[in-house]
Amino acid sequence: MVDNSLILSIVTFIYGLAGVLYLISWIFRKEMPGRLATRISWVALAGNTIGILLRWVQSYRMGSEYGHAPFSNMYESLVFFAWTIGVIYIVVERRYKTRTLGAIAAPLACLALAYASLEPSSAIEPLIPALKSNWLIAHVITCFLGYAAFAVAFAVSILYLVKSKEELKAEGGGLIHIPPSELLDELTHQLVMFGFLFLTVGIITGAVWAKQAWTRYWSWDPKETWSLITWLIYAALLHFRMMRGWRGRRIAILSILGFLAVLFTYFGVNYFLSGLHSYGAFSQ
């Protein structure tokens, strides 16, 4: 059987190819590469899905001790992160009929997978006691749907800022074709709401799980605290938008700030801070 990590390495390049084609279609305002990019994104997403499922199956083939849903370490979570970015991007593309976003979203998925391949341990390893729980799947899926929605919102916000700069330079006659700013603004809002809901559910499932595994639903562990910080930033964004009617540039900046907090919650905490989520030592 083909190894899952081989498939996933190939998928990395497919996402990259899709990203390049989206970029070409955006810059040269050509329809053809864009349409091709969409097809290639579907292929990448399918490959990503197969890779995850294969890893799942392979973990069980290695012995019942090893079998688990592939959400247990940095490598596996990055692969799933790429998948969620792919899914959310494709849904947005279909619903809002715009491909420009792909020029940022597809490279993000590619980056996540490329970064995964740099992880020292891509081997399937059996679960440590703390991770043996049914909450693992619910917690990881909800968190990463949230993260991915914020990632795509980040892509939209970058586009928005590029767009507004472009509009300042030359009114309408810019080189780059970007969907109207109102659409981008609306899209950021929708994605942030979606991401916020899933981040909320992710934090909550994590809390219920922590109650079972670590005796307390909240222990101010750095990962928990940083997820709360992220949550607070997006909560502030939603209040500015819904109550103050903030639009455009300021929301885009907040959304970028929020995504930086997401990245720190995801990577920074693991590398710079220590806590329960590092799974290094068994407590006490």
Add this chain to the structure above:
Amino acid sequence: MDEKTKVSPGYVDSLWRFLVSLKLTVVVLLCLAALSIIGTVIPQNGPSQAYIQEYGPFSYQVFALLDIVDMYHSWWFVGLLLVLVVNIIACSIDRLQTTWKVIFDRAPRFELSQYRNRNNRIDVKVQPPASQLKALFERWLCRRFRYCKVVSTDKGFAVTAERGRWTRLGVYAVHLSIVVLLLGGLVGSKFGFDGFVKIPEGESADTITLNSSGRLFKLPFTIRCEDFTVQFYEGGQRPKEFRSSLIITENGREMLRKQIVVNDPLYYKGIGVYQSSYERLESTAKDVPEKLSADAPIELTFQSVESGIIYTRTATIGQPVQIPEGLGVLTLERFEPEAKFQSMSLGPALLGKLVSPEGEVQTITLPLRFAKFDAMRRGKVIIAAAAQNAAPAKERYATGLQVVYDPGVWVVYAGFILMILGCVVVFFMSHQQVVVEVTGEEKATRIMVAGKSNKNRVGFQFTLQRMAKHLAQLAEGDAKKA
């Protein structure tokens, strides 16, 4: 302005305005976010020595003064949370009055001219006359909208419809949920406790050391640890399972028996007992059994002094063993837990009789802990008994348990559910009002679909478009049937 301002002093009024302001909300949210970072960088609740070593004595004094070593429970952090709660309650009271009127309005008013002028309205033309469509449209719309009413106009009729009024409550649910969560946390910290207890296998404990104060706390029951096992995956590095077999007794009576592992704690009387850690106990008889049953197989090694070859044989007590190379017959006679040799303690040992080929009988001692002991006899064969292979020594452990009582947890969980439901309502549902006006014109009938929604205007516009399309199809289809 009016009498109210005169009656209430100015500062009460401005205080209220401050409390209900959005500025306060976002400032508090962002301050909480920024300040929370401190506690993720500076380790919390560590021993004071560690801080002094890491940051120096002066910094430590500052930390201690500002409660930075336990910042999430400091007066300023809790105070900020309190401001958030007050802000949420004030805002909710302030806005709920208007929302309440909208939600419980028995006869909502639809200003038709307002809808006619909306720039999101959609017009479609159909053939059948207005009168024919009245019942049809009414039925279709009333099925989809909770409130719906038909009014007559000059040249036709209009259906006014409304749904999702209650969704305006979603935002209050989300905000209330935060108050509920904090309340649950407060209940837990005021009326709950959590502590740690270490119980060696085969022993019992009813007193825990509280995590917060280090004081001892007596539980209303006794925990007995029957057994603890730790398993590792192949390779031996990665832990697989930590399992304690526990028995809860109350006044000497056994109340509950359960094996707990990480992620599967035991609950008794609302108190949770969690597998948290373990310790290998220092034992005087390390790697060696304290007892040896009569039929336990014992691994014997015979090293021939002449050839240097080592032979292994398995024997039980009382069973004679032929030593290879014709070096004699060994019969193990008994197990001695505390053997002595010239007043030197040897620990557990096996005593046996060696009959040499010449028929000479010798008593030999085989201490389990000292394999080379028999070499001192200077015989033709060196005999050693390895007990751990024959009867694997059971290492003795103590299990480390966290014992936690948190009466606020159900309040917190209720808050969780409220928050999720509230978020779904706030983000994905809206209060929608729709007017479908049908006007008979000279050659055709005009259907106007217009409406407003309190949220997600882009999505609502799609809804209106779909509705207009569907109504037109409905009208034409009906005409064909007729």
